Each structure stands twice: as C-alpha cells, then as structure tokens.
Amino acid sequence: MADPLSEVISLLRPTAPFSKLAHASGPFRVRRDDVTEVFYSMMLSGRACLEIDGKAPMELAEGDFVLIPVASAFTLSSLDPPPPPGLSSRPVLCEDGIFRIGPTSGPAEVQQLIGRCSFSGPNAQLLVSLLPDMVVVRGENRLAALAGLVRDEARANRPARDVVVEHLLQVLLIEAFRSTTLSDSTPGLCRGLADQRIGPALRAMHAAPEASWTLPKLANEAGLSRSAFIARFNQILGVTPIGYLLNWRMTLARHWLSSTRMSISEISEKTGYGSVSAFSSAFARHVGCPPARYARGAADA
The missing domain is CATH 1.10.10.60 (Homeodomain-like)
Structure with missing residues (x-):
C-alpha cells in the first residue's frame, strides 16, 4: 500500500537554508512580522512562550519541537520572569555565532535552535495545505536525539558543516511530521493517516x-x-x-x-x-x- 506522507515529503523536497542558535536570559520579547517561510523551533533548555497570531499562547519546555508550515507573525517571550509591557528585544549576533537575547554576558536561561526551511517544486503550496497548520511534538526521544546532533553540528567548525546540518534538519522535519500521525492534531493529511x-x-x-x-x-x-x-x-x-x-x-x-x-x-x-x-x-x-x-x-x- 502507498505511503502518502512519504510521497508528499518527496514532492516537497524540503531544504533548510537557515538555522541559528539563540540564547536568552532575563525578561525578553521578540516579535517577527516578516515570516514568509516554514518556521521551526527546538527548545534545547529552559522555557519560553510562543504566540502565533490567531492561536492561543503556547508554553515551550526543553525537548519541545514546533513546526509551522504557514505563519506570518509570531512572538517569543520569557516566562520567568515575564516581560514587562512594551518590551521589545533585539537578538544580537555574538562572536561565537550564537544570537543572544537580553544580556550578552552570563549564563543563558533559554537555549533554542530556530530556523526556516523551504519547500520547493511546482506543488509546494498545494502540498503544504495537506499538512497540519502546526506541528507540536513533546518528549519524543528520536526528535531529541536528532536535535542534539543538529545542535552539536551547528556549534562545531567541521568541514561540510552546513551540508550536514541541512540533511539532519530534513530528517528532523520528516520525523516531526511522522510523529503527528500518533496523536490528534489539526486537520490535514497526518491526522487523516492516523x-x-x-x-x-x-x-x-x-x-x-x-x-x-x-x-x-x-x-x-x-x-x-x-x-x-x-x-x-x-x-x-x-x-x-x-x-x-x-x-x-x-x-x-x-x-x-x-x-x-x-x-x-x-x-x-x-x-x-x-x-x-x-x-x-x-x-x-x-x-x-x-x-x-x-x-x-x-x-x-
């Protein structure tokens, strides 16, 4: 019998053109209004609040993975302490290649792998409509292991690092979609297959x-x-x-x-x-x- 999810993923041809490590401390609030590609976030440590326009706020904890195929704007903020009204934080790129939010010195209370990915091909928009509008995976050991590999590779200065990171992220995305077939999710192909x-x-x-x-x-x-x-x-x-x-x-x-x-x-x-x-x-x-x-x-x- 055919595997519809494999067929859809193969036609989407996912790539990961951009990823970054972001460390935050103290109260913070980062707002993005220019999201035009698929957004994902893997919580490596700490907790944060993710607010996607049109959806209820979501608490993210260590090991949580979020993938949003279609989003135009979102806000990421601290939970403890909560940010004061009107606070707008700007990530700063440090010499070690890590983006810092809040104080650039001292230990990071929140660590995330954040990035964008692209779906190519003439059917990308149509195929994305078959997927959930949000994928949230919590406590999956396989995803945590993949995220650890991505984190280690992204931090290292090894030959062909960017190529390895891109391929690891493709596997991470596929594993995230597979995980949604195991639980109730928003309307889409993954829920139908389950x-x-x-x-x-x-x-x-x-x-x-x-x-x-x-x-x-x-x-x-x-x-x-x-x-x-x-x-x-x-x-x-x-x-x-x-x-x-x-x-x-x-x-x-x-x-x-x-x-x-x-x-x-x-x-x-x-x-x-x-x-x-x-x-x-x-x-x-x-x-x-x-x-x-x-x-x-x-x-x-």
Whole structure:
C-alpha cells in the first residue's frame, strides 16, 4: 500500500537554508512580522512562550519541537520572569555565532535552535495545505536525539558543516511530521493517516490514483456509509474526498509534466481520466493553463 506522507515529503523536497542558535536570559520579547517561510523551533533548555497570531499562547519546555508550515507573525517571550509591557528585544549576533537575547554576558536561561526551511517544486503550496497548520511534538526521544546532533553540528567548525546540518534538519522535519500521525492534531493529511477509517481510503487513493474512484467506493474502503464518510473526511482533512483526490491527481500531473518525458496521454491515464481532452480540461480548470503549455513553461524555467 502507498505511503502518502512519504510521497508528499518527496514532492516537497524540503531544504533548510537557515538555522541559528539563540540564547536568552532575563525578561525578553521578540516579535517577527516578516515570516514568509516554514518556521521551526527546538527548545534545547529552559522555557519560553510562543504566540502565533490567531492561536492561543503556547508554553515551550526543553525537548519541545514546533513546526509551522504557514505563519506570518509570531512572538517569543520569557516566562520567568515575564516581560514587562512594551518590551521589545533585539537578538544580537555574538562572536561565537550564537544570537543572544537580553544580556550578552552570563549564563543563558533559554537555549533554542530556530530556523526556516523551504519547500520547493511546482506543488509546494498545494502540498503544504495537506499538512497540519502546526506541528507540536513533546518528549519524543528520536526528535531529541536528532536535535542534539543538529545542535552539536551547528556549534562545531567541521568541514561540510552546513551540508550536514541541512540533511539532519530534513530528517528532523520528516520525523516531526511522522510523529503527528500518533496523536490528534489539526486537520490535514497526518491526522487523516492516523484515523482508522479515513487512513485506508487515503492510502487507496495514493496507491491507485488512476482508479475510477467514486464516493461509494471510497466509503467502502473506510467501512462507512457515504454520508458518514464525507462528514468524517471533511472534518479530519478539511477538504472533501473528491476534492482531495482531484488535488492529488493534479499534483502528480504537474510533477510528471515538469520532471519527466511522459506524454500527456500517459499522464491522463495515470491520473484516472478516460481521455486526453477530459484531462486537459480538468488540468486547465485547476492550474489555469493547458497541460502542454504548462510542460513548455517548466522546460523553459
């Protein structure tokens, strides 16, 4: 059976262009309003409060990992002592390469690995919509071990350090997404895969995107009535079953058009369309241009 999460991660091609160690002490409050990429934070020691616009404040403790695929602004502040009203702290880059928040001398009360990562490819925005809008993992030994490797490598001055850090962070991101399938989370693919009813239907769609799927057939995979399946799927993934299937087929089509030499006829068959004209019409409605023009644009890019 297909592994949908592996397929999504492989198409996203995650990279980690930037990471930094941040040490803080005393009362502090750091505000960022210019977040345009995926944000993550690993608490190495201490405690802090993370406030993402539109969400309740969250206390972070040692060993906690947070990944936010889509965020525009957030605030990170001290818990003990809390920052006074109006305080705005600016990180300072020290000679050792560590950013300090608050006093630059003395022991750090809070240590974090903070960074950005990017998802590439023509389907990045669509695929990110299948993931939870926030991933929070607490007390996972595997994540803690990976974070320790990242921390040690980031602090060391070894040959190829940046390359090693980037690959370790990719593994860290994948492990974080995998961890969300073990617990209740926000709507998205990870939560769907963890559901005993919706998971089989998702894996069936990914295993055979060319199949002539209908709502009764997908509901049968889930062992639910048609109406119960639709309601449960929409609640867990935030999209209808047929809407998800269409998105996944178009994701595959765009990938194959931009990275393979498959013909439009072959792609139409592999995405479950009975004719090239039906596929071309569906693709143009979904993407905004015919598949032939899309393929030419990808080749010229």
